[in-house]
Amino acid sequence: xxxxxQTPSHQVTQMGQEVILxxxxxxxxxxxxxYRQILGQKVEFLVSFYNNxxxxxxxxxxxxxxVERPDGSNFTLKIRSTKLEDSAMYFCASRGTGMAYNExxxxxxxxxxxx
Amino acid sequence: xxxxxxxxxEMSVQEAETVTLSCTYDTSESNYYLFWYKQPPSRQMILxxxxxxxxxxxxxxxxxxxxxxxxxxxxxxxxxxSQLGDTAMYFCAFIWWGSRLTFGEGTQLTxxx
Numbered sequence: 001x002x003x004x005x006q007t008p009s010h011q012v013t014q015m016g017q018e019v020i021l022x023x024x025x026x027x028x029x030x031x032x033x034x035y036r037q038i039l040g041q042k043v044e045f046l047v048s049f050y051n052n053x054x055x056x057x058x059x060x061x062x063x064x065x066x067v068e069r070p071d072g073s074n075f076t077l078k079i080r081s082t083k084l085e086d087s088a089m090y091f092c093a094s095r096g097t098g099m100a101y102n103e104x105x106x107x108x109x110x111x112x113x114x115x
Numbered sequence: 116x117x118x119x120x121x122x123x124x125e126m127s128v129q130e131a132e133t134v135t136l137s138c139t140y141d142t143s144e145s146n147y148y149l150f151w152y153k154q155p156p157s158r159q160m161i162l163x164x165x166x167x168x169x170x171x172x173x174x175x176x177x178x179x180x181x182x183x184x185x186x187x188x189x190x191x192x193x194x195x196x197s198q199l200g201d202t203a204m205y206f207c208a209f210i211w212w213g214s215r216l217t218f219g220e221g222t223q224l225t226x227x228x
Contacts, residue, residue: 033215033216041220042218042219042221043160043208043216045216045217048214048215058215091160093216102148102210102212103150103162104216105162106152106159106162108159109158111158
């Protein structure tokens with residue numbers, strides 16, 4: 001069964017450093033998402049991406065964040081200058097098209113720890 | 116804006132018994148989807164069950180079923196014959212036509228042997 005994959009599973013970084021979180025969505029999916037979950041809190045939407053551009057973003061997704069689909073398979077989330085409060089689990093998700101495929105499939109997540 | 120509320124932060128149930136998790140939501144849309152996701156300690160998000168708002172029939176997936184009350188904007192999850200592996204955080208989520216998923220706060224379910 002096809003699945004969304006994410007690398008790395010755990011990333012530790014120093015405050016102020018740049019990090020890139022990587023995702024490989026399901027191959028025939030066209031819509032891509034990033035969510036984050038601070039420990040003990042609910043899952044929050046960050047950004048959605050379609051046709052090589054951002055289709056929607058939340059208030060969390062400020063200028064420190066960017067997304068990119070550098071090739072036909074990867075979907076990345078970059079945080080330019082990490083802050084302590086960026087420590088969270090980051091989930092990538094993807095979905096197909098059409099009403100019957102409104103389901104988003106989640107990857108296993110990347111745990112980001114900012115020291 | 117859509118909101119999702121789960122009013123039960125924690126619940127527990129004995130193995131083999133039935134438990135119901137509550138969820139309410141608020142939206143002005145008429146066409147939307149509702150989901151229950153399970154998040155075990157590994158923190159992977161696993162889809163449990165989904166409900167299309169235009170369908171009156173409640174969704175069922177094996178031991179999992181929902182009680183969808185559109186007028187009341189209520190979407191509860193019933194787990195029958197609870198198993199130890201059902202221990203997890205359960206999130207109710209709402210989506211309107213491919214836009215962002217909006218999650219509730221979650222309910223931590225513990226199944227006791």
